[in-house]
Amino acid sequence: DFYSDEDVYLYAYHYCFPSGNYHWNSTVYGPNGWYDYDYGNLNVTNNSWWTDVWEYFDGELPPGEYTWYYGFTNWGDISRYVSHNFTVIDNGTGTNVTGSCSFPSFEATPYALYAGDDLTYNWTMNGDISSHVYLSLHSGWGTQYYYSGIVVNDGSHTITLPSQMNPNLDYTVYVESAFQDGRTTLCWKYGAIDILGSNEGPLGNNTAVPPTVDLTPRISMWFGKVNQHNENGTWMTDPDGVAGAGSYDDWGDEGWGDRKLEYCQRFWPDTVDVVLRDSPEEIIFYTRYNSEAYLSTKPVWECVLEGAQVPELTGVCSIDLTITPTELEVGDTLTVSWTMTGDIPVEVGIAFFSTVQGQWNVGVQYHLSEITANDGGFAYPIPQGMNPDRDYYMYIDAELTDDFTTYCWKYGSFDILASNEGALEEVLDNLFNSTDRTPRISMWYGKVNQHNENGTWMTDPDGTAGAGNFNQFGSDGWGDRKLEYCQRFWPDTVSVAPMGAEQIVFYTRGNQVAYLTTKPVWQCVQDTDGDGILDPDDADDDGDGWSDILEQACGTNELDVNDVPADSDGDQICDLLDDALDEVITDASEEDAGFLPGFSAIGGLAALCAAMLIGRRRVE
Structure with a gap:
């Protein structure tokens, strides 16, 4: 094989020729048919031991497959003809170079193997196909290399693994465009293999390699560098070498910073939307005309194709949160489940934190804070060292991005028990x-x-409803129409009653900027069970036969007729209160100093009496 800028010599050696006159001819066929023809005569005397004929091509052969036919004859009893095939490889300097390439497929087989086994790299390449490729095998994202070399780009290469490799490490295989002895980093691709331990069995060569590449269509931009787009998992520089992150007004056709949708459509015509990703990516960018390479971490925008676009947002969402169990000990698993309505994001934020007992926002300590998939469930093992005398909370909110405008969150509490x-x-x-x-x-x-x-x-989802009056602000003014405003959300509201102030997050017009403040609150008074007694005066709002204070003590919803306390013995004291009474009696029997119950027992009895017999609303 030769490269297209190399000199090519074609030699024919002749040994032990009998004396006489000979005629020779040489014909070269290339990718487009006949390429060269030459001929001549040989005058051999004294039975020459050898003579030769050669042709020379000075870096002029275009890339492709070639066949050289050569022969000689004395027009009598001696005649010999032979052929030889060779390949001229494009070295990437031709006029058809576009400045981009990709690896549509890349794998190393077998996927699971032992140290000392043979590993075969297989790949295909599109675009500007380099003469060579760079291959490597490493663990720990480059911490240690086990193979690193530049080989001819023929689509396959086999190596023998070292005899000592740790089966507990993650191993990565890698391919990259290269020319002769130099890496070009014009395109590349990763894969993975598994090194088996002595107690593991091979999975076989037919096992599919798990996907290791994000195939999402996406773009990235960096001011002063050529734009990048990711096609089938490979980052590629823009072939025009001039498309940049500037605006159209400043840079004309070369400015795409304010035309990201149109830029996506250059590569994926069915793109209907562009969404900024939460996390940037490490990408190789190039200076103008794709000359010098720079590795950097930059923002990435997904090109959303038709049929996969983000639904139109309404600007509002709500969350129903369930925490189980509400009491648990260190080492137990806390399960959080939720459902959402309205604008449902792809991800949610989860936080687990504690405060000084009875003092909200005092001594706040976070034990967990992360973003997770909005799949409706999350499990968290309670770690060691949790103080049972603190108040514990789990919090969930809609994870916001530049394209999400939803505003909803919810808290729930649970108790870490002492012995x-x-x-x-x-x-x-x-x-x-x-x-x-x-x-x-x-x-x-x-x-x-x-x-x-x-x-x-x-x-408010409309983003305009305010506290002004109707005469001043028309339909946006609700300050003098609080009853009607309640009826927008609870149509059965019959009156409005003031409550205590609360700490609430408010937003500016259009639900743009958030402000935390403490403001007055009005109850939207209803008659939930329709018995003619308004809820503030009704001891049993939902009419399920359980008083509101008992439902609160027993942990059920006093406004939901279908949510009633468990009462195994039917004595109208829920099972939880029965258990609590048993605890109080047990504590009293264990108190020292005579027959008078101690403070904890008296406090417990007082609390239970308050729950069962006195009042109807929680103590504030």
């Missing part, structure tokens, strides 16, 4: 820490109104 805690603590927690589901609204001049549905404060 002597149980049902009584749960009752007290239900009474003092349960979610307030009262339908209510809040207003702040200059900001968008808020309403609380099932314990979650939500901004």
Whole structure:
């Protein structure tokens, strides 16, 4: 094989010729047919031991497959003809170079093998096909290399693995464009293999290699460098060598920073939207005309194709959150489940934190904070060292991006038990820490109104409803129409009653900028069970036969007729309160100093009496 800029010599050696006159001819056929023809005569005397004929091509052969036919004859009893095939490889300097390439396929087989086995790289290449490729095998993303070399780009290469390799490491195979002895980093691709331990069995060569490449169509831009696009998992520089991140007004046809949708459509015509990803990527960019390479981490935009576009957003969402169990010990697993309505994001934020007991936002300590897939469930093992005397909360919110405008979140509480805690603590927690589901609204001049549905404060989805009056602001003014405003969300509202102020997040017009403040709150008064008694005066709002205070103590929803406490013995005292009473009696029997119950028992009895017999609303 030769490269297209190399000199090519074609030699014919003749040994032990009998004396006489000979005629020779040489014909070269290339990728486009006949390429060269030459001929001549040989005059051999004294039975020459050898003579030769040669042709010379000075770096002029175009890339392709060639056949050289050569022969000689004395026009009598001696005649010999032979042929030889050779290949001229494009070295990437021709006029057809576009400045881009890709590896549509790349794998190393077998995927699972032992140290010392043979490993075969297989690949295909499109675009500017380099004369060579660079191959490597490493662990720990380049921490240690086991193979690294530049080989001829013929689509396959086999190596023998070292005899000592750690089966507990992750191993990565890699291919990259190269020319002769130099890497070009014009295109590349990764894959993975598994080194088996002595106690593991091979998976076989037919096992499919798990995907290691993100195939999502996407683009990236960096001011002063040529734009990049990722096609089938390979980052490629723009072949024109001039497309940049500037604006159209400043750079004309070369400016794509304010035309990302159109830029996506250059490569994927069915693109209908562009979405900024949460995480940047490490990409190789090039200076103008794709001359010098620079490795950098830059933002990435997904090119959303038709049929996969993000649904139109309404600007509002809500979350129903369930935490189980509500009481657990160190080492137990806390399960968080949720459902969402409205604008549903791809990801949610999850946080697990604690505060000083009874003091919200005092001594806050985060034990977990991460972004996770919005799949409706999350499990968290409670780690060692948790203080049972602190208040614990789990929080979830819609994870916002530049293209998401949803505003919803929800808190839930749970209790980490000490060795002597149980049902009584749960009752007290239900009474003092349960979610307030009262339908209510809040207003702040200059900001968008808020309403609380099932314990979650939500901004008005229209982004314009405010605290002004109707005469001043027309349909956007609700300050003098609070009853009608309640009826937008709870049509059965019959009156409005003031409540205590609460800490709430409000937004500017269009739900743009958030502000945390404490503002007045109004209850949207209803008659949930339709018995003619309004909820504030009704001891049993939902009419399920259980008083509101008992439902709160037992941990059920006093506004939901279908959510009633468990009562195994039918004595109208829920199972949780039965267990709490048993705890109080047991604690009293274990107190020292005579027959008078101690403080903990008296406090427990007082709490249970308050729950079962006195009042109907939680103590604030």
